[in-house]
Amino acid sequence: xxxxxxxxxxxxxxxxxxxxxxxxxxxxxxxxxxxxxxxxxxxxxxxxxxxxxxxxxxxxxxxxxxxxxxxxxxxxxxxxxxxxxxxxxxxxxxxxxxxxxxxxxxxxxx
Amino acid sequence: xxxxxxxxxxxxxxxxxxxxxxxxxxxxxxxxxxxxxxxxxxxxxxxxxxxxxxxxxxxxxxxxxxxxxxxxxxxxxxxxxxxxxxxxxxxxxxxxxxxxxxxxxxxxxxxxxxxxxxxxx
Numbered sequence: 001x002x003x004x005x006x007x008x009x010x011x012x013x014x015x016x017x018x019x020x021x022x023x024x025x026x027x028x029x030x031x032x033x034x035x036x037x038x039x040x041x042x043x044x045x046x047x048x049x050x051x052x053x054x055x056x057x058x059x060x061x062x063x064x065x066x067x068x069x070x071x072x073x074x075x076x077x078x079x080x081x082x083x084x085x086x087x088x089x090x091x092x093x094x095x096x097x098x099x100x101x102x103x104x105x106x107x108x109x110x
Numbered sequence: 111x112x113x114x115x116x117x118x119x120x121x122x123x124x125x126x127x128x129x130x131x132x133x134x135x136x137x138x139x140x141x142x143x144x145x146x147x148x149x150x151x152x153x154x155x156x157x158x159x160x161x162x163x164x165x166x167x168x169x170x171x172x173x174x175x176x177x178x179x180x181x182x183x184x185x186x187x188x189x190x191x192x193x194x195x196x197x198x199x200x201x202x203x204x205x206x207x208x209x210x211x212x213x214x215x216x217x218x219x220x221x222x223x224x225x226x227x228x229x230x231x
Binding site: 038050097100 | 147156172205210215217219221222
């Protein structure tokens with residue numbers, strides 16, 4: 001069981017908006033450490049999608065956005081497209097000197 | 111362009127060791143920390159540890175303490191991850207991933223293609 005908790009799956013129709021939550025604790029997200037998000041398409045390496053809670057690397061569409069509040073963070077995807085179907089992971093750091101990943105969320109585009 | 115190229119797939123017997131390499135190019139090797147992350151079949155991402163290519167200092171996840179060793183060769187811009195006392199549960203794809211900066215707290219902005227390690231008798 002991951003220290004960062006994500007829903008196992010979310011789904012949405014093309015064009016809709018979906019959000020993926022990432023819940024931590026006072027020793028990681030709540031301690032002020034940044035949250036990063038990754039997209040992993042089937043059979044490929046993860047790709048950095050959001051860094052520093054809400055920043056998009058060059059080339060990532062502005063349909064993807066991130067936010068953080070208290071001990072949780074969220075990834076929002078608007079204007080859902082078929083190509084967004086993938087696994088999504090949050091990542092942060094813990095005061096126990098460990099990098100943490102969430103358990104991952106499978107996004108299905110209906 | 112910035113890229114990380116990993117060594118090829120490995121098949122090992124239980125109890126053996128495996129050493130995976132990750133060759134960096136397109137950037138200053140010593141200016142960015144490097145993580146190792148693994149993913150078992152059908153499972154999520156698991157952080158194994160991190161190395162500072164500049165001084166060689168390392169930090170390992172508690173789960174792998176005593177079994178993992180991360181090293182680097184600055185002359186070839188290559189980092190290595192060696193995992194010993196392999197068991198079937200170590201069957202996974204192993205990734206190297208560059209930290210955005212010198213530190214543990216940042217995102218991982220460049221990933222290797224992954225190395226499949228299969229542990230089977």
